[in-house]
Each structure stands twice: as structure tokens, then as C-alpha cells.
Amino acid sequence: MNDRLTPELVLSAYCQGCFPMADPETGEISFYEPDPRALIPLDDRFHIPHGLKRALNKKPFELRMDTAFPEVVHACARTDQPEEQWIDGQIEEAYGKLHEMGFAHSVECWDEEGLQGGLYGVALGKAFFGESMFHRKTDASKIALVALVQYLRAHRFLFLDTQWTTPHLLKFGTYEVPAKEYRKLLKRALEEQ
Template structure:
């Protein structure tokens, strides 16, 4: 981890992602940003996302709506709305700039007019760098991830970077890989293009479930 005293720009941030590093702050009120290059990297193998029977039932019954990029800023704010967060004011502004440039995207879970969960990240080539997610209802973040993985597969992405592993992510199929292996996957993903916004939203929950393996 190395602190950065230079003025960050969206292009510098994209260059960092392409090199395998990402920024964080110690907390929301810390003006300094440091670069992170984990020895072991969290990734989601896109063919191993785990939709349990209980999650599938909730997806069928909840009646929530899925939207893409309709409230990117709201998703980032939702992710930062916790006791401890690495999203400071500069990071918040940088990702909003990346969103305006078409490099950062959000997948959102809505209950009528209420934003109840979501995930956001950065895209380069065929890589999706997941930044953070939040949930205001039971399993809303899991539902967001299920739809996100389905979108990444449909759009032709090959790398879903989660940065770190948590028990929550591991329960859904995320794994850790060595830094060298991650760099190989990243290099391959950057040689081609994928469009996060291209796939239409699924016509039904069943369409998503049929494309993803369910286990108990």
C-alpha cells in the first residue's frame, strides 16, 4: 500500500486499474488516498456464482425491480452510508466522473420508488472491477450480485474482480487467487471489449435463474 500525494484524475484512476491496483482512503474524513495491490486477490469466477434455493425463492417473490445506471450517485452514497467506509469525498467525486465518462456503472435494486440495494464498479475491456455494494432490505445485495453476474456473462466479460474476499462473497462463490494469476487474467481481459450497458434487462426472474446454476 502506498499513499498518493498527486492530484488524481479519472485517467490516472483507469491507468491504475489497468495495472492491477485500486485506491482507498482510511475513512470518509481522511483526505489522503492510498493504492492497494493485494498479494491475494478476490475474484468471482463467472461460471460459479452460487444462487441458493432460498435466494431463488426470494428473487421470485420479492417483486423488486432491477435498473442499470439510473441512480449511480445514490448507489455510491448507499455504499458509503456505514460506520466505517473507505469512500472519502475525493473518491466519491472521481467515481462520479468515471460514471459520466462511461467507465463506472451501477446495478440497482428498487422497491417501487425506493432504492434498497445495489452494486457499482468500473469496467475496462472485459474486466469488471467491483467496488462496493449495499443493502437496505434482506438479501438485496445478493439479488444485485445475481443480476450483475448474469449481466457480465451475457455481455461477454471474463473477469469479475472483487478486490478482497468476505464471508458474504465467499458464500456466493468468490475465491482468492495469487497476485500473479490475477495479473494474467487482467492482461487477457484487457485485450478485448465488452459493453456493460448492451444486454437488455431480463424479461423475468426466471430468465436469470435459468442461466445460473442453483444449488441448495
Template structure:
């Protein structure tokens, strides 16, 4: 599945169906490619998730306010602000549509100067599929990640998918698991889907 024109939107049922199978899209030079990594990055939502000491000190100063879904498009655009990005017009508009339907969410960090960092992803069943993060100020995306984990725990989520594992995520307890183990966990987290997809409740004010 590739070759979506730049302005075309991936149908929501196609995107959600792909996520339910452990597959996600990325764009490169106008071509859409679908991925299912052999080794999948996840962040455990149990005691294995940990906040580094330096981050704990920063949190005490409360430099940012963590908000949910107040600037989803701006968060995606922030994630795309890099020399090479896989977020093109198709990806942007497709996920903004998922957001309007209640499936995609942003966790944002704001200060008196505006949006400084955040992350976005897709929620389905009891799994959150993290897509991308960005920071304009030190630790801004980390504050969003901690806020996300706290909310997922409170809502009874059992899987936080990060697609691939980075050094940044390792510091929070991120790990890799084989594709077959990921698929097993994904099936448990999604639960029965016979009656179709329904957006789960997310966000402290939901």
C-alpha cells in the first residue's frame, strides 16, 4: 500500500485496521510505506517505567504545563520540524482526522511562551501507539511522556507501543520485544473487536 497523493487522506478504517494488526505508516518522498518491525519498542506501564533522577529534579520546578488535545495539529507540526521527516501532508491530515474522531491524541507541554514540546499517537482498546515526540525546550517532550504514562495507568491501559526503541526511551525503561510477543500483547490489549472500533476515553478532563 503506497503512493497516496500528497493531499489524499488515508481512510480512518484503513489506519485503524492497520494498527489493530501491528502495522503503521510512514511517508518518504511522497511514498507511503507500512511497517511492522521484527523487534518492537515498548515502554512498560508497570514498575519498570522509571523517571531519571535529573528529570525528577526538573519536574519539581514545574517549568511546563501538561495539556491534552489542545493543539493536536501544532504538536504534529512540531514533530515534523526536523531536517528529514516522515510526516507529510497525507500523514498530517490523516491523523488530524483520527483526532477529530477521538482516536488520536496529543500530550503537550506549554509555558508562557506557548507550545514547547509534546507527543502524539493513536489509542485503541487498551493500547496507545506512540507516533512521535518533539522538544523546543529542554525536557519538554519528557514531561509529555511522563504525563502520558500517568494517564494510561489511570485508565487501565496495558500496552504503550513506541514502534522502535531509542536511547531516549531506554532511559525511561523502554525495551524491545520480538514481533510475535508484541502481537500476543497487542491482541490482549485490543480485546474483542467484533463490533468494530470504538475510541477509548483518554485525557485527564475526559
């Protein structure tokens, strides 16, 4: 794709069940539509691992939302594994604009030493599309995820899209739906406000 990645293009892609990623070698932006699609449940199927429950009880972080969006995206982009660097400058810029427009959000874990972890994604209708997460201290990204799920439940979101299943996300009850079913869920979520 030769065109710049615009916020409008990203929103249009989400509405069609797709999302952008940059190729770590070429920098080319491609759009993906996994089949099956991974979702984190927002009902009682959401599972908090036992060790994480203990960490949550200690309240090691102050939770904030949307106070350091660019920093969260930038931290998510940094990885020790170059083959996993799918967040490039175009992605950072487009999502920064989506944040300014009120569509992209971050959940952040802070302590006295600063930002220790978080995640970001896009909210459209009653769908939340999780994009990436990072941590500098143990459990920070997981605690941000739990906080996001609590927020989405309180605001009656229909689903949290994680795109693909990972061993890490399976611990929280992640499940998969076929693309056809996902598109039906997406249509319903986009129609609700």
C-alpha cells in the first residue's frame, strides 16, 4: 500500500473487520482479518489468574486512562525482537490522531517511578479493539487489561477483540469465533451506542 495510513482509513478497516500492521522488514502497511478471531470475554468467562489476583489486591499501580497515550503506543512499539515490530511511525501517527479524535484509548499503570505498563486500542460503538500492551514491571500490562475489562463491562461493551489468540491471553479466557460470526458481532456492536 503506497498511501499514508490515515485515521479515516483505519476506522473504515475496523468497521469491516480488518486492522493494520506494518511489515517489520519493508515498512509496508497491510490489513489483516484473522479467521478465527480472538475475543476476551466480558462476562463471567473472563478469568483472572490466581497469582494476578494476589497482585491486584496489593494495588501496586495507580490506574489511569488516556493520560499518556503517545507514550503507551511508543512503548508498545519498542521490542527486543525486530521481527515483531509491527508498530512503525505511520501506525503511531495514525493512532495518535485517532486518540485526538476520541477513538483510541490507553489504560496505564503508574507508580512513583513513572509509567510501568499499559495497553491501547480503539473503541467504536460497543466494540473495543485491543492493539498492543507492554510492561516495565511485573504484571503491569495484565493489571491494565483487567482494568480495561472492568471499564468495558461498566460501559456495556459487547466484546474486546484481541485479533489472535496467544498463550498469554488464553489465561484470561480468550476464545475464538469464526470470521462470519465475528462480522455479525461487529455489525451489532457498531450499531449500538
